[in-house]
Amino acid sequence: MHDIRWIRENAEAFDAGLARRGLDPIAKKVLEADARRRATRTKVQEAKNRRNGLSEQIGAARRRGEEASALVAEVGGLKDLIRDSEAEERRLDAGIEELLSPLPNLPADDAPDGFDETANVEVRRVGEPPRFDFDAQDHVDLGAALGMMDFEAAARISGARFVVLEGGLARLERALANFMLDVQTEEFGYRETKPPSLVRDAAAYGTGQLPKFAGDLFRTEDGYWLIPTAEVPLTNLAGGRILAEDDLPIRRVACTPCYRSEAGAAGKDTRGMIRQHEFTKVELVAIAHPDRSDEELEYMTGCAEAILKRLGLAYRVVALGCGDLGFSARKTYDIEVWLPGQDAYREISSCSNCGDFQARRMDARFRPGGQPRGTRFAHTLNGSGLAVGRALIAVVENYQRADGAVVVPEVLRPYMGSLEVIRAGG
């Protein structure tokens, strides 16, 4: 949600920010509605001021045992005015909410200009893609040959865009999740958190999924939303609260299932488990001081990269162009891992600084220390650390052998009962 006062004072910058996202200017419309609302508010307040004064006189007169019917008649004339003006004020409030709530966050100054993927800027490239002296297969063929990845079985019980993992690959997924959680909690200061996977409207609104992206989510019959990412519950844990400045940053990590109804709607990535309705993700969230959220984004991105480094996977970090930014983000780094099966770098993590955009929506504030009054909105950040399903793909494809077996990366072996190679029949 945008700060109406900021728009008032920075109308041109506001429209310029929207333009960088490829959106039409709207400040003029917003400010006109805002002016009408303020005029109405003033009218209401003046009427109430008169009413309150008269009511006080009535009370005083009655306590003295005096007649007050003249005063009562006078204040009675204000009732309609107040009721109608208040209704008008609420209508204008709703109108402004309707204008502002679908608007995405403004890009950070240092987010690259441009409207599509070609605008993305590669920040760094780490590690070398493996070279195979045989024809490398993708994870679908490898998984099928191992007898551990079954899309047909999943389709029978759930339909398209689901997968059944079995045996060594099922265990590999669990090992990856546990490895990621342990690194983030033990080395980087994230507090392990196990949030609900179903949330209410207010939470989905707080992180920006609602009202605009309801169609991307699954919803239960009794009105819960299935989380598309643990960002939703983790970030909302700070909602409606006033935190202590000394407690910032608050860093949390969670491994949850993620549910996306939109996955595959565009017909992209129809093969394999790149894009699924349900997948596992280890998510990082930070509630940060506004003055330090930029450095927190760098820190968080480094925490996600650490996982790839230790898994020995080649990757690159890309700063997203304005047009590619998510709804709530002001700056985003995507981390793309090398997938031999696709002969390409593919997104495995996305780390974003949302500034105070989500904090306003969910009312996440902190009280600056050393002063008894006043609050400020916190900044919120989130990043995958990492998408577990895609990490599994990456391991399978990068660690494949000519015989179709998959070598278990060393850091995962303690999580796999010291298993060194995943073979068919295992």
Added chain:
RNA sequence: GGAGGGGUGGCCGAGUGGUCGAAGGCGCGCGCUUGGAGAGCGCGUGUACGCUUGCGUACCGUGGGUUCGAAUCCCACCCCCUCCGCCA
């Protein structure tokens, strides 16, 4: 699913029609005290908005209603808790 109880400021908790933006406590800030800390004492401490630099308005879960006037009375809704039932 059945029955009951309850939502008040950063937190706890009083308050049944005007003197309530709201007692008291905790916490927090400043000061006194101390070698220092603590205790103790004193003072101060909600948020948002509007017009204007001092006022005004709103907010006691949300929205309606009654009334000259609502935290307080009425209605609807949301949420939380307890007990019973069911259940991983």
